[in-house]
Amino acid sequence: MALVFxxxxxxxxxxxxxxxxxxxxMVRTASAYLECWKCPNWRxxxxxxxxxxxxxxGRFQRELTMNNRSxxxxxxxxxxxxxxxxxxxxxxxxxxxxxxxxxxxRGLFEMLPNHRNNPPDKTTSLPPLSDIARLSLSIxxxxxxxxxxxxxxxxxxxxxxxxLSCDSAEVYCQHAAIIVTLRRGEEFCxxxxxxxxxxxxLRQSEAIKDTLRRVARGDLECSAAQIEFDDVPHTTPxxxxxxxxxxTGLACSAFGRLFGVDWPAFFPVLIGTASGQxxxxxxxxxxxxxxxVSGIVSFASAFLAGLGARLLGSSHPETATVAAVLLLVPGxxxxxxxxDAIEGKPNLAAARGLRVIYLLVFMTLGLIAAQRLILPxx
Amino acid sequence: xxxxWIHFFHQAFFGGIAAAGFGILFNCPPRMxxxxxxxxxxxxxxxxxxxxxxLDLPEASFFAALVVATAERLLHKFQSSHGSILSLVGxxxxxxxxxxxxxxxxxxxxxxxxPSEEIFAATNAMKNLLEVTFTLAAIGTALAIPRLIYPRKMxxxx
Numbered sequence: 001m002a003l004v005f006x007x008x009x010x011x012x013x014x015x016x017x018x019x020x021x022x023x024x025x026m027v028r029t030a031s032a033y034l035e036c037w038k039c040p041n042w043r044x045x046x047x048x049x050x051x052x053x054x055x056x057x058g059r060f061q062r063e064l065t066m067n068n069r070s071x072x073x074x075x076x077x078x079x080x081x082x083x084x085x086x087x088x089x090x091x092x093x094x095x096x097x098x099x100x101x102x103x104x105x106r107g108l109f110e111m112l113p114n115h116r117n118n119p120p121d122k123t124t125s126l127p128p129l130s131d132i133a134r135l136s137l138s139i140x141x142x143x144x145x146x147x148x149x150x151x152x153x154x155x156x157x158x159x160x161x162x163x164l165s166c167d168s169a170e171v172y173c174q175h176a177a178i179i180v181t182l183r184r185g186e187e188f189c190x191x192x193x194x195x196x197x198x199x200x201x202l203r204q205s206e207a208i209k210d211t212l213r214r215v216a217r218g219d220l221e222c223s224a225a226q227i228e229f230d231d232v233p234h235t236t237p238x239x240x241x242x243x244x245x246x247x248t249g250l251a252c253s254a255f256g257r258l259f260g261v262d263w264p265a266f267f268p269v270l271i272g273t274a275s276g277q278x279x280x281x282x283x284x285x286x287x288x289x290x291x292x293v294s295g296i297v298s299f300a301s302a303f304l305a306g307l308g309a310r311l312l313g314s315s316h317p318e319t320a321t322v323a324a325v326l327l328l329v330p331g332x333x334x335x336x337x338x339x340d341a342i343e344g345k346p347n348l349a350a351a352r353g354l355r356v357i358y359l360l361v362f363m364t365l366g367l368i369a370a371q372r373l374i375l376p377x378x
Numbered sequence: 379x380x381x382x383w384i385h386f387f388h389q390a391f392f393g394g395i396a397a398a399g400f401g402i403l404f405n406c407p408p409r410m411x412x413x414x415x416x417x418x419x420x421x422x423x424x425x426x427x428x429x430x431x432x433l434d435l436p437e438a439s440f441f442a443a444l445v446v447a448t449a450e451r452l453l454h455k456f457q458s459s460h461g462s463i464l465s466l467v468g469x470x471x472x473x474x475x476x477x478x479x480x481x482x483x484x485x486x487x488x489x490x491x492x493p494s495e496e497i498f499a500a501t502n503a504m505k506n507l508l509e510v511t512f513t514l515a516a517i518g519t520a521l522a523i524p525r526l527i528y529p530r531k532m533x534x535x536x
Contacts, residue, residue, distance in 0.1 A: 147404070151525075200404040202463050238405050251399025254392040258422070259476055277403070322476045329475030332404065332466060338518020342526075364482035 126165045127222035129182050129189035135222055136161060137193030138229045140171065140178040142208050147200035149336045150345040153178070156212050160225075163216040175351035197290060198355075200332045204236040241281055248327050249274035252301075256323030261309075265320035268308025272324040276301030280327075291362045298325045298366025306374040321371055328363045330356050386426050393422025396471040406463060417468025421446045425472060436512035439472050443520035451524040465521055474513045481506030 136157045143153045150173045161169030161182055172179040179192045211228050214220040220228070239247075249270035253261075256269045276297040283293045305324030309317040333356050340349035397418020401411050421442045428438030443465075450465040484503035491499045 202401075203405045203407055206407060206463075236405075239402055244403055247399040247402040249399075251396045251403065254395035254399065255471065255476070257392040258389060258396070258471065319476075322479050325479065326475045327403070329473060329478065331400070331470045331473040331475070334473060334514055335466060335469065335518055335521060338514065339522055342519065342522045360478055360482060364479055364486065367479060368483060368486055
């Protein structure tokens with residue numbers, strides 16, 4: 001017992017000495033770990049390595065993650081506060097790396113990089129919670145505007161918050177706003193941010209996720225990440241508008257073929273849809289109301305497609321008009337509604353659903369108006 | 379038999395075209411447009427085969443979406459962000475937009491229907507809207523199943 005006590009005191013002293021130098025985040029995380037090991041009632045402020053994951057040697061980090069669950073299962077009496085913590089090992093942890101066993105008394109500490117040889121750590125001063133909250137809101141807003149489901153938004157925000165040294169992060173996503181609550185030790189920060197018009201932009205979504213990965217790896221600091229996220233809408237490449245119009249037309253013509261539209265109606269549907277997409281683009285750029293835009297585009301597309309189909313002698317002008325307005329069906333939003341409802345976010349799903357219903361109603365009104373003009377038999 | 383295969387390849391081809399076209403509308407990365415085509419073609423192929431085997435539209439759509447979503451999970455890297463794009467775009471051609479539009483048109487037709495036509499219009503509208511609801515529910519559930527079984531890892535350390 002006496003020996004154990006002496007060992008604990010020595011370890012504690014070593015921790016305190018290293019912590020006082022505080023030149024390397026590795027030292028901070030190592031001391032956090034050892035403190036956690038030492039005292040069952042003490043909780044690591046950021047979890048092992050959460051403050052700066054990039055500073056931990058890759059091999060050690062990997063082994064730690066891999067062994068964590070089995071170690072905790074094997075040691076059910078580990079300190080209460082640390083049990084279940086994703087990044088903290090129990091007090092009597094041993095690691096087997098390359099066939100060799102390490103424990104805290106034997107070699108585990110020495111595996112950590114020598115802080116004297118490391119360059120000064122830039123993240124010693126952690127970013128303010130308000131900055132992390134702002135970054136989280138930017139991420140959530142951009143992802144939601146790019147057409148991601150609620151689960152992805154939650155996961156990515158929480159992932160970044162942990163990577164930037166938060167103890168916990170809670171996210172509440174609504175259709176028009178996101179609320180983020182972050183905690184670090186005794187500090188906490190709650191912020192709300194508005195969300196713009198929901199759309200679908202998969203390249204933007206991918207660019208956001210790439211930047212998120214770099215933040216999570218520790219390659220990008222909070223302030224630099226904020227600048228990158230602010231630039232994402234301006235730097236994300238997009239297809240030329242003529243190509244988008246042409247391909248949308250082609251897609252709706254293909255839809256027409258799937259519904260049984262004959263070949264004479266194929267090109268009218270293509271032209272009607274392409275024109276409708278161009279009108280939609282022009283109106284959205286001018287920030288017109290999305291529902292009004294839906295009605296106008298529906299009318300224009302259906303009118304052109306139906307008229308063309310009739311002039312070319314198609315036997316399915318009515319189906320051609322329906323096919324021409326399918327560019328307005330918010331397919332991704334509809335699938336996100338399903339995802340959100342299934343994955344436990346009914347509020348977001350309901351708000352999205354209401355918007356989809358209104359879009360469909362306006363689309364149908366435009367379609368009916370066009371059909372009455374060009375299909376007098378109706 | 380010949381007619382079935384012609385119909386099968388026709389549906390798969392135009393399903394692929396629709397998925398690729400919507401991939402460009404959704405600003406999908408250029409390197410993935412061909413994969414979008416494949417995803418849409420696979421979805422429509424499975425749905426057509428299912429319908430030919432006697433399944434209803436919602437049932438056939440469920441299996442088609444499940445096949446695409448499972449293939450996406452198996453063929454792509456676990457943490458890849460591309461996977462969800464592919465299954466999403468691949469399932470877009472199966473979203474029954476035209477049936478939804480017809481259902482709403484039938485509802486509007488109900489307003490100006492003669493008394494003798496009211497039941498017909500109401501039945502048609504109800505049938506269309508129910509079909510849309512069940513098909514969308516089937517696609518959404520099928521897309522969610524692989525994600526729920528193999529969820530993304532929550533990374534704290536890496």
